[in-house]
Amino acid sequence: MALLEICCYSMECAVTAQQKGADRIELCAAPQEGGLTPSYGVLKTVRQKVTIPVHPIIRPRGGDFCYTDGEFAAMLADIRTVRELGYPGLVTGVLDAHGNVDMPRMRDIMAAAGKMAVTFHRAFDMCSNPKQSFENLKELGVARILTSGQQSSAEKGLELIRELIAHDDAPIIMAGAGVRASNLELFLDAGVKEVHSSAGHWVPSVMRYRNPGLSMSTDPNADEYSRFAVNGDTVADMKAIVARYDTE
Structure with a gap:
């Protein structure tokens, strides 16, 4: 059966994803940044409340994946x-200034991770040579690569994803970016064994008092009164598609 990973941005979302059939969770903060390292409090409470595998992202900031020494x-x-x-695993990725996998730093990450499974995230989609990067990551021993096939969505990048999954050995190729119930079977038909989805929606704030003339964001047009959360019904729909596909 294909594995369904859901990206979650809070303990409550992680619990919902688990209840609705997710097989694994990628735990993040800051959805509008594409996912950053969760706080210690979130890490601790999720570890206490969630029993399915959870892999936190290790990403200190948004933007590119070429980091300072301090970062x-x-x-x-x-x-x-x-x-x-x-935690049984983590999600991370580091590139050098030329768009290559930063091998010295990734070796340090693998050593620090110890026995944890390491997923190399969509930094892979910013690599200058995806096939060489695949070989580098294989050499490092990463467990999987999360990729959209170097396109804006995994559906658009399906050709490269197919090429990568043609390698029968590790690392596992997990399709992510724009994966949803409506196109999930495309990836299953292509032989993808793991899929990644936010399965989310924007939830309005419960606050009754609102000050529309003030923003806490650097974006003055940001909506301060909504948050991104997992949609449990969407998770359940995707899990049902995976289960149905495996019985056909």
């Missing part, structure tokens, strides 16, 4: 925290 030191410290909390 990388923080990443290693966060990896040690995640390992000490007993």
Whole structure:
């Protein structure tokens, strides 16, 4: 059966995803940044409340994946925290200025991760040579690569995804970016064994008092009174498609 990973941005979302059939969770903060390292409090409460595998993302900021020495030191410290909390895996990725996998730093990450499974995230989609990067990541021993096939969505990048999954050995190729119930069977038909989805929607704030003339964001047009959350019905629909596909 194909594995369904759901991206979650809170303990409540992680619990919902688990209840509705997710097989694994990628735990993040900051959805509008594409996912950043969760706080210690979130990491601790999710570890206590969720029993399916959870892989926190280790990403200190938004933007590119070429980090300063200080940012990388923080990443290693966060990896040690995640390992000490007993998480089975993590999600991360580091590139050099030329768009290559930063092998020295990734070796440090693999050493810090120890026995945790390491997923190389969509930094892969920013690599200058995806086939060489695949070989580099295979050499490092990463468990899987999350990719949209270097396109804006995994559906558009399906050709490269097919090429990558033609390798029968590790790392596993997990399709992500724009994967939803309406196109899930495309990936299953292509032989993708793991799919990644936010399965989310914007939820309005419960606040009754609102000050529309003030924003806490650097974007003055940002909506301060909504948050991105997992849609449990969407998770259940996707899980049902996977289960039905495997019985046909």
